[in-house]
Amino acid sequence: MSTTTSAPSRGARAAAGTADYLDQRTGIGTAVKEFARKIFPDHWSFLLGEIALYSFITLLISGVFLTMFFVPSMTEVHYHGPWPALDGVEMSEAFASTLRLSFEVSGGLLMRQIHHWAALIFVASIVTHMMRVFFTGAFRKPREINWLVGFILLILSLAAGFSGYSLPDDVLSGNGLRITDGVVRSIPIIGSYLSYFIFGGEFPGHDIIPRLFTVHILLVPGLILALIALHLFLVVLHKHTQYPGSGRTNANVVGYPLFPIYVAKAGGYFFIVFGIIALMGATMSINPVWNYGPYDPSPVSAGAQPDWYMLFLEGSLRLMPGGGTEFVIGGDNGFTVSLNVLVPAVVVPGVLFMLLALYPFVEAWATGDKREHHVLDRPRNRPFRTAFGSALLMAFFILVLAGSNDLIATHFHLSINDITWVFRILFFVGPWATFVITKRICLALQRKDRELVLHGHETGQIVRFASGEYIEVHKPLDAHERWLRVQHDAVRPLEIEPAEDSRGVRRPGYRKDRLRQRVSRMFYEDRVEPVTPAELESAHAHGGGDHDSLGSVHQEHAQVGASAPAGEPAPTGGGSRLVAPVDETGDDVRKK
Amino acid sequence: MKALAARRHDRRAPVVLLLLALLLTGALYAVLAPTSADAAAPTATADQVELGEKLFQANCATCHGPDATGTDEYPSLVGVGAASVDFQVGTGRMPAQMNGPQVQAKPVQFDEEQIAALAAYVASLGPGPSVPTAEQVDPALGDPASGQSLFRTNCAMCHNAVGAGGALTQGKYAPNLWSTSPTHVYEAMVTGPQSMPVFNDATLTPDEKRDIIAFLELQGDGSPGGIDLGSLGPVSEGLWAWVVGMGLLIGAAVWIGARSS
Numbered sequence: 001m002s003t004t005t006s007a008p009s010r011g012a013r014a015a016a017g018t019a020d021y022l023d024q025r026t027g028i029g030t031a032v033k034e035f036a037r038k039i040f041p042d043h044w045s046f047l048l049g050e051i052a053l054y055s056f057i058t059l060l061i062s063g064v065f066l067t068m069f070f071v072p073s074m075t076e077v078h079y080h081g082p083w084p085a086l087d088g089v090e091m092s093e094a095f096a097s098t099l100r101l102s103f104e105v106s107g108g109l110l111m112r113q114i115h116h117w118a119a120l121i122f123v124a125s126i127v128t129h130m131m132r133v134f135f136t137g138a139f140r141k142p143r144e145i146n147w148l149v150g151f152i153l154l155i156l157s158l159a160a161g162f163s164g165y166s167l168p169d170d171v172l173s174g175n176g177l178r179i180t181d182g183v184v185r186s187i188p189i190i191g192s193y194l195s196y197f198i199f200g201g202e203f204p205g206h207d208i209i210p211r212l213f214t215v216h217i218l219l220v221p222g223l224i225l226a227l228i229a230l231h232l233f234l235v236v237l238h239k240h241t242q243y244p245g246s247g248r249t250n251a252n253v254v255g256y257p258l259f260p261i262y263v264a265k266a267g268g269y270f271f272i273v274f275g276i277i278a279l280m281g282a283t284m285s286i287n288p289v290w291n292y293g294p295y296d297p298s299p300v301s302a303g304a305q306p307d308w309y310m311l312f313l314e315g316s317l318r319l320m321p322g323g324g325t326e327f328v329i330g331g332d333n334g335f336t337v338s339l340n341v342l343v344p345a346v347v348v349p350g351v352l353f354m355l356l357a358l359y360p361f362v363e364a365w366a367t368g369d370k371r372e373h374h375v376l377d378r379p380r381n382r383p384f385r386t387a388f389g390s391a392l393l394m395a396f397f398i399l400v401l402a403g404s405n406d407l408i409a410t411h412f413h414l415s416i417n418d419i420t421w422v423f424r425i426l427f428f429v430g431p432w433a434t435f436v437i438t439k440r441i442c443l444a445l446q447r448k449d450r451e452l453v454l455h456g457h458e459t460g461q462i463v464r465f466a467s468g469e470y471i472e473v474h475k476p477l478d479a480h481e482r483w484l485r486v487q488h489d490a491v492r493p494l495e496i497e498p499a500e501d502s503r504g505v506r507r508p509g510y511r512k513d514r515l516r517q518r519v520s521r522m523f524y525e526d527r528v529e530p531v532t533p534a535e536l537e538s539a540h541a542h543g544g545g546d547h548d549s550l551g552s553v554h555q556e557h558a559q560v561g562a563s564a565p566a567g568e569p570a571p572t573g574g575g576s577r578l579v580a581p582v583d584e585t586g587d588d589v590r591k592k
Numbered sequence: 593m594k595a596l597a598a599r600r601h602d603r604r605a606p607v608v609l610l611l612l613a614l615l616l617t618g619a620l621y622a623v624l625a626p627t628s629a630d631a632a633a634p635t636a637t638a639d640q641v642e643l644g645e646k647l648f649q650a651n652c653a654t655c656h657g658p659d660a661t662g663t664d665e666y667p668s669l670v671g672v673g674a675a676s677v678d679f680q681v682g683t684g685r686m687p688a689q690m691n692g693p694q695v696q697a698k699p700v701q702f703d704e705e706q707i708a709a710l711a712a713y714v715a716s717l718g719p720g721p722s723v724p725t726a727e728q729v730d731p732a733l734g735d736p737a738s739g740q741s742l743f744r745t746n747c748a749m750c751h752n753a754v755g756a757g758g759a760l761t762q763g764k765y766a767p768n769l770w771s772t773s774p775t776h777v778y779e780a781m782v783t784g785p786q787s788m789p790v791f792n793d794a795t796l797t798p799d800e801k802r803d804i805i806a807f808l809e810l811q812g813d814g815s816p817g818g819i820d821l822g823s824l825g826p827v828s829e830g831l832w833a834w835v836v837g838m839g840l841l842i843g844a845a846v847w848i849g850a851r852s853s
Contacts, residue, residue: 043849044842044845044846084736085737089737116829121837121838124833171744269848273844283819285815285819287826288820288823293740299744299748299749301744301749301753302749302752307830308826308833405759407759413763416761
């Protein structure tokens with residue numbers, strides 16, 4: 001950097017020498033140049049994924065420390081240490097080493113708590129990041145694969161969390177393992193074999209802690225690291241999406257260069273994330289295993305729940321009625337099918353997660369859209385998607401609440417039986433109501449946008465003309481405001497070719513097309529289309545002369561129109577749609 | 593042999609044998625079972641009993657009946673013992689404020705002398721568990737490690753792993769035990785108030801009860817890890833992870849993402 005100055009300092013010369021040494025041997029200069037100039041768009045919600053990345057780094061750092069002291073063994077020992085309530089108690093070495101880590105190793109408890117808080121934040125930030133990606137439509141072509149990579153990362157983070165909190169071998173984690181055992185056993189026919197395979201014999205056995213240790217410190221983090229690398233590589237390859245706004249198109253990225261702006265912002269944000277997690281680890285107790293005591297299959301304490309990201313599974317199990325749901329298949333010596341576990345613990349989460357993973361593909365199919373998208377949607381402009389995502393979140397949220405039903409009962413003085421029944425009904429009604437309400441809110445917001453574009457802001461000023469006529473003065477939107485509200489496509493349901501051609505011959509593939517059309521109608525039947533230039537024109541012509549006589553709308557509109565040629569790649573993003581309001585979406589399919 | 597076999601077939605033999613077996617069981621039980629009678633009120637003076645009876649007539653008889661034998665809806669107090677009265681009145685549960693899923697603790701309505709008098713009166717109606725001595729409930733004499741393992745297998749399923757409380761069916765609940773006095777904890781174990789089962793001296797010996805008290809004495813004074821978040825387990829941890837953790841982190845993200853100009 002400072003090599004061009006007349007008298008470089010010693011430090012600068014040393015840095016330049018090192019950089020040159022590296023560049024000559026690795027050619028790193030090209031990569032640094034490329035990356036340093038890479039442009040990223042600026043928005044706080046693009047930092048949510050970074051929270052996940054940084055909390056994962058925090059997990060790796062604190063996790064390495066923990067492995068130095070944790071003993072993954074189920075050998076029975078007698079604990080002797082500073083915690084009076086467990087002195088002399090028989091327990092596994094895993095639990096004893098966790099206590100030693102907590103009470104005797106310097107900084108051990110802090111590291112344990114940082115690790116556990118970081119784990120909760122890790123999954124929470126993945127979910128939040130995923131919500132941002134979902135509701136803004138960032139998963140659309142070309143990013144569908146990266147959505148799947150992210151989805152697998154979510155599942156892996158659940159696996160990492162679960163295998164981790166089972167390691168200390170306390171009563172609570174043992175309860176969790178017992179539920180896992182039950183869930184595995186509920187899988188028809190192969191369940192009991194799978195359980196023996198996982199636990200190395202009858203539950204709990206002596207193998208599960210060492211096995212979980214390998215999964216937790218080697219297998220899952222290795223996979224997560226590899227997939228994070230792929231995830232970030234794809235972000236660089238696709239370039240980052242950006243929010244709509246004037247000047248932003250599918251062909252550009254508006255933002256700041258990586259160096260120095262984002263190096264500083266992202267680097268600084270790492271320290272903020274680490275700092276907040278460390279602060280939580282230092283001040284807030286988490287997973288106090290000494291409260292739960294060493295695992296023994298018989299006791300289960302009140303308030304036995306998993307970490308929050310597994311709570312939906314607990315809730316699902318708590319909601320399912322038990323009676324009359326078990327039967328035996330395959331004769332007298334057949335296999336028990338336990339629907340009271342299979343449905344809530346395997347089928348319900350399976351369906352919810354599949355919907356999440358496959359949604360981008362279903363939407364692309366229903367939209368008939370093969371174009372690349374680098375400009376994000378405003379959630380209101382895709383009412384079906386926004387409503388569907390909210391409904392899915394509501395389903396998870398209700399399950400999470402159902403998993404906490406005992407705490408809701410004690411803290412709000414309610415009957416746990418009533419709460420459970422309310423949640424049973426809400427699990428079916430809640431997502432549906434959320435869908436309907438969210439969709440209506442989206443459509444209403446779109447109508448408000450139309451209203452604003454056509455009539456401008458209300459100023460609250462009433463003018464009386466000499467003739468006695470009153471008008472309310474509306475202040476027209478400026479070009480940026482208007483562009484934000486009209487830039488999106490009007491997505492319409494797919495049109496399909498008729499069932500028979502002109503000679504009355506049945507067209508192959510018609511039934512498939514008809515299904516696709518039905519799904520497409522479900523997505524896009526109810527819609528509010530953005531204002532077209534013609535509508536804007538007529539709104540101003542009609543009474544515009546009176547209403548907006550104080551503004552200069554016609555002039556502005558003319559400018560917008562002039563700035564954008566009618567070609568498809570709008571160079572400035574300034575109003576090609578306004579000039580040529582053809583219905584573009586789905587065109588390629590319809591003309592096929 | 594034949595004669596013996598014939599006599600054994602007497603038709604009344606099973607009945608006689610059954611009666612003998614019942615008699616034997618009863619006798620054995622009487623000898624081996626822990627007697628609660630030996631814990632009868634030790635030093636109840638006649639004055640106390642008299643004062644207690646007056647208080648009872650004024651405050652309790654409406655529900656429990658003028659002679660404490662109970663009414664259709666409310667239990668008889670004959671034989672519940674002084675420990676039961678000391679617990680129920682000493683924690684403010686009695687006299688009950690209202691009907692509900694469960695009688696709740698509230699500010700105590702009587703002073704110690706009055707409670708002792710009431711206890712003496714109820715104890716005079718029939719033998720029952722008495723108020724434990726100071727030594728029986730001294731946490732310093734108990735072993736908290738034994739107490740925790742007993743608590744885990746006998747109490748934690750309702751009261752939570754460290755006695756923070758938990759939910760029962762139909763709006764009933766197991767209360768938090770952190771501010772319950774050792775005496776009241778002991779009395780609750782021997783009398784089994786409301787939904788709680790009785791843990792008599794055969795289930796938990798007096799020493800074991802004291803161990804549990806010693807364990808409970810260590811709870812509720814914060815956690816080595818910092819703020820204990822109510823000691824409610826992963827749900828409260830998850831809530832705070834979202835509220836504090838994600839709240840601060842998203843706040844910081846908005847701050848960083850804000851345009852510098």
